[in-house]
Amino acid sequence: MLETISVFILPILIVIFPLYGLIKKVKVYEVFVEGAKEGFEIGVRIIPYLVAILFAIGMFRASGAMDWFIRLLDPVLGLVGFPAEVLPMAVFRPLTGSGSLGVLADMIKTYGEDSIFVQMAATMFGSTETTFYVLAVYFGAVNIRKTRYAVQAGLIADLAGIIAAVAFCSWLFG
Amino acid sequence: MLNYIWAGLIILSLVFATVQDSYDLIHNTYKNGIAKPVQVDFPDNREPEQKQRVSYRIPDLDTTFRATWRPSKQQSELIIPVSGGHPDLWRKVAKNQKSDNKDTLRATIVEADYRSGATKIMLPRVRFVKMRAITEAAFNMAEFAVDLVIGLIGLMALWLGLMKIAEESGLIRVLNRAVQPGLKYLFPGIPADHPAYGAISLNLAANVLGLGNAATPLGIKAMEELQKLNDKREQATDAMCMFLAINTSSVQLLPPVTLLAIMGTEVNQIMVTIIMATTVSTIVGIAAAKWLAYRHRNQ
Numbered sequence: 001m002l003e004t005i006s007v008f009i010l011p012i013l014i015v016i017f018p019l020y021g022l023i024k025k026v027k028v029y030e031v032f033v034e035g036a037k038e039g040f041e042i043g044v045r046i047i048p049y050l051v052a053i054l055f056a057i058g059m060f061r062a063s064g065a066m067d068w069f070i071r072l073l074d075p076v077l078g079l080v081g082f083p084a085e086v087l088p089m090a091v092f093r094p095l096t097g098s099g100s101l102g103v104l105a106d107m108i109k110t111y112g113e114d115s116i117f118v119q120m121a122a123t124m125f126g127s128t129e130t131t132f133y134v135l136a137v138y139f140g141a142v143n144i145r146k147t148r149y150a151v152q153a154g155l156i157a158d159l160a161g162i163i164a165a166v167a168f169c170s171w172l173f174g
Numbered sequence: 175m176l177n178y179i180w181a182g183l184i185i186l187s188l189v190f191a192t193v194q195d196s197y198d199l200i201h202n203t204y205k206n207g208i209a210k211p212v213q214v215d216f217p218d219n220r221e222p223e224q225k226q227r228v229s230y231r232i233p234d235l236d237t238t239f240r241a242t243w244r245p246s247k248q249q250s251e252l253i254i255p256v257s258g259g260h261p262d263l264w265r266k267v268a269k270n271q272k273s274d275n276k277d278t279l280r281a282t283i284v285e286a287d288y289r290s291g292a293t294k295i296m297l298p299r300v301r302f303v304k305m306r307a308i309t310e311a312a313f314n315m316a317e318f319a320v321d322l323v324i325g326l327i328g329l330m331a332l333w334l335g336l337m338k339i340a341e342e343s344g345l346i347r348v349l350n351r352a353v354q355p356g357l358k359y360l361f362p363g364i365p366a367d368h369p370a371y372g373a374i375s376l377n378l379a380a381n382v383l384g385l386g387n388a389a390t391p392l393g394i395k396a397m398e399e400l401q402k403l404n405d406k407r408e409q410a411t412d413a414m415c416m417f418l419a420i421n422t423s424s425v426q427l428l429p430p431v432t433l434l435a436i437m438g439t440e441v442n443q444i445m446v447t448i449i450m451a452t453t454v455s456t457i458v459g460i461a462a463a464k465w466l467a468y469r470h471r472n473q
Contacts, residue, residue, distance in 0.1 A: 005383070009383060009385070010385060010388060013336070013388075014336065016345075017336045017337075017340050017343075017345065018336075018339055020339075020340070020343050020345050021339040021340075021343040021345075023343075024342075024343040024344060026339060026342045028339050031335075031338050031339050031342050032335035032336065032338060033335065034335075034338055035335040035336070035337060035338025035339070035341075036331035036332065036334055036338075037331075038331075038334045039327050039328070039329075039331030039332075039335075039391075040327055040331065042330055042334075042394055043323045043324070043326060043327035043330060044323075046323055046326075047320060047323050050322060050323060051315075051316050051319040053180070053319075054315040054316070054318060054319045054322075055311075055312045055313075055315040055316045055319070056180050056183040056184050056187075057183060057315070058311035058312060058314065058315030058318075059183065059184060059187040059188075059312050059315075060183040060184075060187045062187070062191075062304070062307040062308045062310070062311035063186070063187035063188070063190040063194070063304055063307070063308050064190055064191070064194050064304055065186050065187055065189075068190060097432075101432055101436065104436060105436055108437070113438075113440045114440065114443075119443065119444050119447070122433060122437060122440075122444050123444050123447040123448050124451075125430075126426055126429055126430060126441075126444065126445075126451075126452075127423075127426060127452040127455060128422065128423065128455065129421065129422035129423070129424070131422045134418065134421060134422050135176070135418065137326075137390060137393075137394070138393055138394060138397045138414075138417075138418060139397070139410065139414075141394040141397050141398065142397045142398055142400075142401040143408065144401070144407075144408055144409065144410050144414070145408050146408055146409040146410060147176050147410050147415075148409065148410045148415060148470055148473060149415055149463075149466040149467070149470050150176075150410055150414065150415040150418045150419070151175045151176050152462070152466055153415050153416075153418065153419035153459060153462045153463040153466050154418055154419055154423075154459070156419075156458060156459065156462040157419050157423035157455045157456070157458055157459030157462060158422065158423070158455070160454055160455045160457075160458035161423055161451050161452065161454065161455030161458075164450065164451040164454035165447065165448075165451040168447045168450045169444075169447050172446065172447060173447075
């Protein structure tokens with residue numbers, strides 16, 4: 001049911017806007033082009049922000065620091081019942097979308113699709129965003145450099161999502 | 175905060191790369207400078223002075239591998255296509271070597287007895303793996319950022335064009351009236367009937383339905399509307415931080431397309447946990463943004 005909705009929602013939206021515009025006697029083509037012009041400008045505006053975030057995260061990933069970080073956190077998290085196997089996903093997810101997808105693909109190969117670790121990691125993947133990417137794109141688009149507490153708020157929400165993913169998965173599948 | 179995280183990522187990557195490379199040097203992880211014995215078989219008893227295809231065996235392994243024997247006055251080489259059957263160390267050396275051709279090892283021949291075929295070879299020297307890796311990553315990601323934006327520009331143009339029609343035709347106003355009661359509490363800074371409500375609600379709807387491609391341009395549109403209400407041009411407002419917190423923790427009723435692609439129908443199983451986990455994270459995200467807004471009220 002929901003999947004059917006998701007197939008139809010985009011084409012319907014794309015048709016409804018101009019249709020409603022026509023009914024309201026808007027010069028739809030001209031207005032569309034007017035709005036679309038902004039797309040390029042915004043893209044160019046985002047580039048510096050995205051370069052800044054992505055290259056720092058890329059370096060951090062390539063340095064192998066993540067492995068050390070995970071090794072360091074591992075014993076601490078073991079105490080509260082957080083499985084070490086899903087820790088890489090928890091660390092990668094807010095930083096990189098493609099990286100965390102790679103982690104998940106790796107885990108599927110290692111543990112199998114129906115293992116609890118994969119279910120946990122996939123739930124994490126589905127329920128949190130690449131916070132730093134969203135931050136760079138959204139704030140970059142309006143040229144905001146001072147982000148105040150946006151990072152903290154996003155990371156707290158991510159952390160809640162990660163803990164909830166582990167808790168609900170072990171409750172339902174464990 | 176972002177300043178510290180950003181600088182921390184860069185500095186830490188240099189520190190860890192240095193630590194790892196020194197560790198590799200001290201423990202000689204890649205066995206640099208240690209010759210390895212192999213048994214080379216020359217087909218048809220051809221002269222070893224000629225360049226030719228040979229086969230060879232590595233001690234303790236049953237497999238016979240193929241390679242190219244390339245003699246020369248200065249430095250004879252055995253050119254080895256690396257396969258999954260090679261020892262771990264060989265594959266690690268191949269992967270981390272300086273040469274761009276990661277599938278081939280150019281081993282130098284240290285000693286060769288042509289009659290018996292007993293040969294000692296030296297694999298390429300591998301040093302400063304992580305140091306090279308972080309440099310490469312920095313350059314690659316800088317390039318990747320532009321590719322990402324290029325891919326986004328077309329989509330953004332499409333959605334921003336549609337949004338402009340929605341604005342001019344009054345569709346956004348209709349939407350505003352519908353969502354305002356719910357969103358007013360979350361975004362107290364937005365005046366009644368402001369188009370920001372419409373843009374925010376469209377972005378949130380796209381997020382909930384897992385439409386990542388549409389969600390980003392709609393989110394950017396919402397940020398632009400919020401920026402119109404901002405009197406400090408370079409500083410985020412409370413409404414922006416709240417929007418971001420909800421956005422990154424958003425409830426998901428449908429799986430993201432990427433997850434569907436790698437997990438297939440197994441995704442159906444975890445949709446329940448995703449919906450539950452995102453409900454929790456959205457609530458926590460909203461609470462955190464409210465609390466942090468209160469703490470930063472004087473900024």
